[in-house]
Amino acid sequence: MTTEKEPLTPELMLAFYRRLYPFKSVFNWLNHEHTPTKLFTQREFAFTLQGDVYLRYQSFLSVEELKKQVCTMNPTRFEIGPMYSARPRDRKTVRPGSFTPLLRELVFDIDMTDYDSIRTCCSDAAICNRCWAFISIAVRVLDQGIRDQFGYKHLLWVYSGRRGIHLWISDKEAMALTDEQRKALVGWMTxxxxGKEMHKKVNVRVKSNPLPPSINMALDTLRERFVDLILIDQECFQSESGYEELLKLIPDNIAVSNLRTKWRNTERSSKQKWTDIKKEIRNAGGENTLRGSLIFAAMEDIILQYTYPRLDAEVSKHRNHLLKAPFCIHPKTGRVCVPVDPRTIEKFNPENVPTINQLLQELDLGSQDATQNSEHHSDWEKTSLKPYVELMDRHVLALMEEVRKSKRGAGSSQSSSEMKRLGASHSRLPCLLGEHARLSLHATIGESGKACEASSCG
Amino acid sequence: MYFSHHKKCREELRRRFVKAELALFKIRYETDDREERQEFMRVHKFGWAEADDKEMQLHGDKLAEASSWSTQAANAQEKYYKVKWTRVPDLVEKRRVFLKDGMAYVPAREQSSIVFQEFSSSLEKALERTAKELPRLDEDTRIVPILDNLSQGFLAGVSSEWTSASTTADGDEITADMVDELARKHFPMCMRNLHECLRRDRHLKHYGRLQYGLFLKVLGLSIDEAVAFWRRSFSNIQDDKFNKEYRYNIRHSYGLEGKRANYAAKSCQQILTSDQPGAQDSHGCPYRHFAPDNLQTALLSTYSSQGLTSSDLPEIMHTVKAGHYHVACTRVFEITHSAQEVKKGDGVGGGDSVTHPNQYAARSRELEKAILDARKADMDGDVPMS
Known part of the structure; x- marks a missing residue:
């Protein structure tokens, strides 16, 4: 894994926020319109400051105010939460119980660590171009499934800066989903x-019936990638522990003992082993016999188990979950969390994502020959960040266009009725559930947090 | 503090109320005959469109697949209703409908599910509206006492969960040093597993910490002892990281941070149904979340010193297979406490089966204490040999 050689100093971060961070694009994306709406002004931002101080419930009236505050506080990163029923920074002045999350992008988080038990090339925080293939498959399947089954159109995929990817869905209906509906959608996609002690992790069939159509559709995509990634590239079944895991998933003692004998004595590639299982179906009398059909179904389930997207469900289930904003810098790698085009996800190489150092250097080079202008409005245009901001802007344009059309169609009162419709459903342990890692810093906020708030007022 | 507690209670009450009302409604709906049902549907106009012929042709095969994979053979003549998927979240979650472009095609036989969903969501909304009005009712001195009284009766009637939560089994506090021994003698399989994982990996993932930490809290581990316990257990982690990432959460679960809620330990029901363990997780219910062979190995290695043998396994695995995880757990309790004269059918006292890990541990400690007390009484009664 390549990491930034130079440390990320506060000076670098500040220069990045001042000159490069595309605040306008992010504002438009969150706000859906050009003039600030509640979607922005009542939106929670949370800052992680230098020294791991964590500040929640920040909110801003305009994009200028957001930029000013970010430059004042100079956070190592910041996160975006839901639109609440009141401005988060005024939450203590509203009646208790009436401060509730209302609207929020539907978000998904896929992290490479969930594939640690499968991938053979890296482990833990490491990610290479080879294991990125797991993520690209997940993107393909999820993107296709959500568009086809739920009909959502405004999907923004964002590289998380190290080993994962986030998905933000901004369709009007998706924004308004209750926690219960989010949970249902996650259930559909899961x-x-x-857990760790369960070998077979795919149990979507009822008895031995065929797979439900939505999963069958995913399987069509996965089948082909399974061969390339699991059998050829990762060689998941080459080692003894690898093929023993595989054998645990085959519900046929005769076939398993045949295969084990065969594999123990000779060196066979994963691809050959996969063919050997197919032969066992033939030995059992073909797919139409009981034994053959069970092995066949098991093979489908194995493809799913090794390649189907592994979702971090908790992130998606609750409206008040915070997720890192696009274009932040990942503190460990120095890479920008850039949007990714799902149509070319296979070509995306995380190692080629621009880092903060690289961008600032590009900027220095660019400004040497240009005339020294004091205002750097869109300095990102001079750097390799440009295609990513443009990708974001195209996404936002489509979103805004639709919002404008629906407003023209239905008058402007509808957004408020949409809000009334929303109940105040509560998640029981929001603090413990979703935000454990982040909240853990809450304890240290105390004094320094107040100091920061005070300094920003001045 | 008082108010938030009050509010929390009401939320819990509301949930229970909706559940009970829904059960009653289901019975009434199912005992109605067809005509009554059709009349009911006509009066309420739920606004479901029947899927038309064109759509039926377009999705025909998939509709059949979608509905046949979950239940008996599909009926070609069956009608489908087309509704926004957001109106049938329970069917979506279980993949019991066909979904296309945000519309759910609900087979007629699942129609009752839509009706039930509609019933509970409109009831919830009405209750929420009432809840918002309630602060104003506080001014009226007559109605609130009546409501409070009613709600208590309601809770008393429904609750069968183990509730002696915050009290420790014998009034003693336990310390971090005692956990190893207590685990060995008194913990149910889920907590034994978490304890072993913690000792082996010197770490537990978030939900594991939550499940185990709250259990230990209720068992009687004070906040200081809890911090000491986790600090020592995470022996690969530097102080700095521990203080930053874990201390807060431990204090939070004791109600000392954030919204200062006093969280109860998870019941078996919660462990079985919420926060399903992911691929790298160790929490959950072993009877439910372990592969059968791993469960058998784990049971033997965990409880053989307390008298469980491989001849007990078939019976336990049989109940596991039938989905009666609490029965399996209760049986293991009986077997491992046969030395304290617990017999088959005794359960965790009075024939009760396990509904809460703390109930399991508390009962186990009670039995031990009873024997110790008896022994002590014997000793005291003995005439010293001269």
Whole structure:
């Protein structure tokens, strides 16, 4: 894994926020319109400051105010939460119980660590171009499934800066989903289940019936990628522990003992082993016999278990979950969390994502020959950040266009009725559930947090 | 503080109320005959469109697949209703409908599910509206006492969960040093597993910490002892990281941070149904979330010193297979406490089966204490040999 050689100093971060961070694009994306709406002014931002102080419930009236505050506080990163029923920074002045999250992008988080038990090339925080293939498959399947089954159109994929990817869905209906509906949607998309001690993690069939159509559709995509990634590239079944895991998933003692004998004595590639299983179906009398059909179904389930997207469900289930804003800098790698085009996800290489140092250097080079202008409005245009901001802007344009059309169609009162419709459903342990890692810093906020708030007022 | 507690209670009450009302409604709906049902549907106009022929042709095969994979063979003549998926979240969550472009195609036989969903969501909304009005009712001195009284009766009637939560089994506090021994003698399989994982990996993932930490809290581990316990257990982690990432959460679970809620330990029901363990997780219920062979190995290695043998396994695995995880757990309790004269059918006292890990541990400690007390009484009664 390549990491930034130079440390990320506060000076670098500040220069990045001042000159490069595309505040306007991010504002438009969150706000859906050009003039600030509640979607922006009642939106929670949370800052992680230098020294790991964590500040929640920040909110801003305009994009200028956001930029000013970011430059004042100079956070190592910041996160975006839901639109609440009141401005988060005024939450203590509203009646208790009436400060509730109302609207929020539907978000997904896919992290490479969930694939640690499968991938053979890296582990833990490491990610290479080879294991990125797991993520690209997940993107393909999820993107296709959500568009086809739920009909959502405004999907923004954002590289998380190290080993994962986030998805933000901004369709009007998606924004308004209750926690219960989010949970249902996650349930629909979830295929991999079961803890460490459960071998078989795919149990989506009822008895031995065929797979439900939505999963069958995913399987069509996965089948082909399974061969390239799992069998050829990762060689998941080459080692003894690798093929023993595989054998645990085959519900046929005769076939398993045949295969084990065969594999123990000779060196066979994962691809050959996969063919050997197919032969066992033939030995059992073909797919139409009971034994053959069970092995066949098991093979489908194995493809799913090794390649179907592994979702971090908690992130998606609750409206008040915070997620890192696009274009932040990942503190460990120095890479920008850039938007990614799902149509070319296979070509995306995380190692080629611009880092903060690289961008600032590009900027220095660019400004040497240009005339020294004091205002750097869109300095990102001079750097390799440009295509990513443009990708974001195209996404936002489509979103804004639709919002404008629906407003023209239905008059402007509808957004408020939409809000009334929303109940105040509560998640029982929001603090413990979703935000454990972040909240853990809350304890240290105390004095320094207040100091920061005070300094920003001045 | 008082108010938020009050509010929390009311939320819990509301949930229970909706659940009970829904159960009653289901019974009434199911005992109605067809005509009554049709009349009911006509009067209420739920606004479902029947899927038309064109759509039926377009999605025909998939509709059949979608509905046949979950239940009996599809009926070609069956009608489908087309509704926004957001109106049938429970069917979506279980993949019991066909979904296309945000519309759910609900087979007629699942129609009752839509009705039930509609019933509970409109009831919830009405209750929420009432809840918002309630502060104003506080001014009226007559109605609030009546409501409070009613709600208490309601809770008393429904609750069968183990509730002696915050009290420790014998009034003693336990310390971090005692956990190893207590685990060995008194913990149910889920907590034994978390304890072993913690000792082996010197770490537990978030939900594991939550499940185990709250259990230990209720068992009687004070906040200071809890911090000491986790600090020592995470022996690979530097102080700095521990203080930053874990101390807050431990204090939070004791109600000392954030919104200062006093969280109860998770019941079996919660462990079984919420926060399903992911691929790298160790929490959950072993009877439910372990592969059968791993469960058998784990049971033997965990409890053989307390008298569980491989001849007990078939019976336990049989109940596991039938989905009666609490029965399996209760049986393990009986077997491992046979030395304290617990017999089959005794359960965790009075024939009760396990509904809460703390109930399991508390009962186990009670039995031990009873024997110790008896022994002590014997000793005291003995005439010293001269």
């Amino acid at each position: 295929v991999i289940q079961g």
